[in-house]
Amino acid sequence: MSTITVNPSGKVFESLEGETILDAALRSSIMLKHGCRDGRCGDCRTTLANPAPAGAISYPETLLLEASDRAGETVLCCQAVANQDLVLTAPEVTELEGISIQKLMSRVKSKEAISDDVMVLKLMFAPGSEFPYFPGQYIDITLPNKVSRSYSMASQTPQDNAVELHIRLKPDGEGTPYIFNELATRKMVTVEGPFGSFYLRKTKAPIIFIASGTGFAPIKAIMEQLIDLQGEANINARPVTLYWGGRSEQDLYMSDLCERWAKAFSWFKYIPVISDQKDNWSGRTGFVHRAVVEDYSALGSYEVYACGAPIVIESARRDLVNDCQLLPTNFYSDAFI
Template sequence: MSYTIALNFEDGVTRFISCKEGETVLDAAYRHKVNLPMDCSDGVCGTCKGTCEQGAFDLGDEYIDEALSDEEAAEGKVLTCQMVPSSDCVVQVPVASTLCKTGVGEFPGRVAEVERLSEDSFELVVDLDEGEGLTFLPGQYVNIQVPGSDETRSYSFSSLPGERRASFLIRNVPNGLMSGYLTGAAKPEDDLTLTGPMGSFYLREVERPVLMLAGGTGLAPFLSMLRQLQARGCDQPVRLLYGVNVDDHLVKLDELDAFVEALPDFAYTTVVADAASEHPRKGYVTHHMAPELLHDGEVDVYLCGPPPMVDAVLAHFREQGISPASFHYEKFAPSLAPEEAKKEAVA
């Protein structure tokens, strides 16, 4: 038996390794040629300290308190030289991936389909090469090289991790490099290169109610998360508020309806900002955030959308004194350069 360990580095890069039963994370990483920080490998120095965000493991009792205190262990801190997983795990590594002699993965693929979903958005479907099913955490993104250029753009997966066919919702940006390619030049079998996965915005272990707040094509990571919840099962209530500017920008409602049927306690609400719309709920998602969605703070909130929406929700939470049990957000600005196009934060 083996377990999948996601190593999340502080520069946003995620590497996935397999860890054999009874093997430490440090040894498994070295076996995959990922040189995690270490000095002693005996639980004495604390150099290999990280944080396990989810998953089950055993640390044994061979390490000393100076390397890892009881208080740190209670907060989820681990020594990778002592950590023996008993399930899949996500481990935060507090150094850049380059310092561990690893880096972002590169995955070749081909255009399978481009669909114009609305005036505002496309869906890009990519077939990954044989044997290259891409593992990622639901909510993460990759950089996709725009064919015919050396430029890349960052897009969140809307598909399920590990599948050989990956999908993305892409905003139609006027005069945008990727938008121009998808509008006029894209054809099936075009070669693409994906680099990743990356990002600290991803679905954590669901232990309490979940509130998802999506703006425009910020719906993409939530489709991936919902697919994961459907595949693994979920007994907690999950609610999605999905806001767009005009009626035509509402997409993938058939898929959301399917999740309503497939998940035991999922519901979604759509909101349109356009005052001229005949949609029953107008305004912004903050106008429709009913108190029951927040469960008196016992809720995990995930937020993904353009910067103005993210900033408005953050301001609303501050003004209302809302403090969720956990709050994870990502803002995207698709017209920016690739290195600035995505900014992740966890609060």
């Protein structure tokens, strides 16, 4: 057993033998930053207050680590096992205080196909249940066929005690074909969460959202939060621009909602982008993150929130930092892995 201290909050938790640092923190209701929870996205990488000596932290042998992880300067919390006491520098813990992981049953309230391959699924909790989360976070759902998948909540809070999920069909998968074709209303599924560190930071920086496909779901939840925070007439509101990309116009399955936001709120701008140009499409084309690069040469004062396929996230992070002077610490992402 090792003792982990989290600065600057001063919170302390114990990690059991063989338990990852992230699992131990979540078990102790301490929300360290994280994303995929399987070592690929890197969102859980956290600075150590003091460099850890060799042997202080163990990782799976096949895991590819950054140089800072190997040097003991940072720790990939979702994969790291602490072999001695450690001190983490994790200021986000204070922001996420009050959010803890729950596992509870939910019932399918409704299913609505809103395009050929996207469904809005609403899961209702039992009366009296509370499921607090930050807009932008995600849940794991376990289906009756025992398959588990992760999906972001698409509303700021549960509506009528139900969470909204946007699910794209993957015909060769085990999860989404079952959801589309077999999961009936009133069926029970297990929900666990909330997870993730994709949430609105409490600053006054202008915002750029980048979404690909159903990566729009958590951004919709954050937009609802911003609408409540800023209001229509707030002249000091944070400027917000949403770039939403898809292969075709159909992939932008709630484009009409975004257009209504743009008409209603002076601080919001919507730019749809499709990668497969069509004769009847007069809007932007190409990769969605490249539209941002074309529009902004200096993003030093901005925050960017990007959600979607891993290649979109990785490309956006690289190009916006290298080409547009975005601070790496101001890039927040949720990769659909």
